[in-house]
Amino acid sequence: MDRKMDRKMDRKKNKNRKVVRMTKRIQINSALIIFGIILLYVVMSVILSLRKEPITTYKVNASNINNNIICDGIALRQEKEISSDKSGYVCYFVRDGDKVSKNAAVCTVDETGSLIQSVEKKDADDAKFSSSDYLEIRSTIDTFKTSYSDTEFYQVYNFRNTIESKVMEMANQLIMKEYSAQGSTAKTTVRNMTAPESGIITYFTDGYEKLTPETLQESDFDKTKYTRKSLKSGEIVESGSTIYKLISSESWSVCCYITIDQANTLADENSLIYSINNSDAEISSKYDMIRTENGYILVLPLEKYMIDYVDERFLSVEIILDQYEGLKVPNSAIIEKQVYKVPIEYLTAGGDETASNKLYVQSTDEEGNATVKEADTTIYQKDEKFIYVDPVSFSDSDVLIKPDSKDTLQVSKLEHTTLKGVFIANKGVAEFSKINVIKEGEEFTIVDTKDRLRQFDNIVMDSSQVTENQIIY
Secondary structure, eight states, rough: OHHHHHHHHHHHHHHTTOOOOOOOOOOOOOOHHHHHHHHHHHHHHHHHHHHHHOEEEOEEEEEEEEEOEEEEEEEEEEEEEEOOOOOOOOOOOOOOOOEEEHHHHHHHHSOOOHHHHHHTTTGGGGGGHHHHHHHHHHHHHHHHHOOOOOGGGTHHHHHHHHHHOOOHHHHHHOOOOHHHHHHHHTTTTTTEEEEESSEEEEEESSSSSTTTTTOOOOOOOOGGGOOOOOOOOOOOOOOOEEEEEEEEEEEEEEEEEEEHHHHHHTTTTTSEEEETTSSSSEEEEHHHHHHOOOSSSEEEESOGGGGGGGGGGGGEEEEEEEEEEEEEEGGEEEEEEEEEEEEEGGOOOSSSSTTTOOOOEEEOOOTSSSSEEEEEOEEEEEEEEEOOOOOEGGGGTTTTEEESSSOEEEGGGGGGEEEEEEEETTTBOEEEEEEOEEOSSSSSSEOOSSSSOTTOOOESOGGGGGGGGOOOO
8 A cells, every 4th residue: 555655656756847847938019119119209299399488470460660750849829918907707709719800809807797697597498508519528528538548647637628618618609699688788897808910819828828949948848747727708817817818820830859869860851741649631841950958949830730739739740751661570580591692694594484593503423423403492582693592402512504605603612691581480381581671670670572471471480499491380
C-alpha cells in the first residue's frame, strides 16, 4: 500500500516538472497609440490657443479726415443801448430781432402800471395764446433738448432766458391791443418810446456791447463766466437804465480765440471759408489776426448774415481747410513690406491679355541647365519707370529677361523699397494688400479706394500679431 502511494507521488512530481511558466507580455495596440497622439495634439492645441492673444479684425468703412479748425466766436455788432428817461413798467411792441424804421414805436413805460393791470383783468379767454404760439415754444424746447450737453450746463440758463423772452413777446401783443383800445386815457401815464433811427431791435444786455476786436481779452471767451440779462415786458425799469438795444448797421464781425499753432496754419491763407453754428452755408471772407499774450484773436469781418444771429453772442465757427475722403483704417493695422523695383521695360506688353504684364526669368537647376519661365509673382504697383513686385518668388541667382532684347538683369542687383499695406483677412488668411495713404491721423489713416482694399473688407487690427499668409482662423 505504501509502495503504491510512493509511486503516485513520484509520478505527480515528474508531471509538475514538465510545466513551463510563461512571462506575460504587454500587447501594444496601434489604434491606442494613434488615439493617444491625437489626444495629446488636441490638448496642446487648446493650451496654446488659450495662451495666444486673440487676433482681432476690423471692418473697413468709408470716412474722411479734415484739418478744419473749430473754435468759439464772439459776435461784435454796432449796438446802441437806448435808455428810459422815466421809471415805470415797460411794455414792448416790437418782437426781438425785428427791424423798425426811424421814429417807430418800440415800447412804452407805464408809470402806474395801469396798462398791465387792465390786461390782467381781462377775461381769461381773451388772454389765451394762439396754437401757433404754443407750437413756437415747443419747437424752441425741442431744439434745446437735441443740443443739450452736460459739459455745457450753463446753457440751461440761456435757454430759460430764451423761453421767457418768447413768452413775453407773445404777451406783448396783448398789451399792444389794450394800449390801442385805451387811447388817450393811457397816454397820460404811459410814455411812448420810439426808435431814434432805423435798425434791428434786441432785448438783452451782457456787457459786451461796447467791446471791439482790439479790446477783447482771452477771458471774454470763457462762456462759464458769461452772464446775460433779458429785458422783459412787465418789469419795472429805473430812469436811465437800458430798455432795449438798436443795431443800425449790417456790418459786424465774428472774433475767435485761436492758438499760435492754429494761427501758423492760417498764415498763408489770403481768405478763409467757414461756417457758423454748423450751418450748411459756407462763408468766405478776408480776415485779420490780433496778437494776445498766449495766442491770437482771429477777426472775421462780415457785411451780411448779422440778423440771423442777432440774439446770440457766442457762435461756433468751423474754419474749413483741407478735407480727405477715402477708406478709414487704424494705424495699428498698417505694415511695411519690402519689394523689388523692376524697370518697367522688363514687363511684357503683348496684345493678348494672357501674355501682357508678365515677367520672365531664367533659372539654373542643380545640374546647371538654364530654363526660362514665367515669374509667378504679385505686381503691387506700377509707375512710369518701375513695377513693384513681391520678392518671394525670386532667388538671387535668377535673371530677368527683357522682352525682344538680349538684355538681362540679375535679381540680386534689383533695388529694394518698401510699400505700406494691410493684411486682408476675408478668407481666414493674412493676405498683404498695398494701400495708398491719403492722410494720416493720430489713430486712423485715410487711404485711397483705387487699390485692392475695398469697403467692408476685414483686416487684421494689429499687424504685429501675424505674418503674411498666416492662417488666422
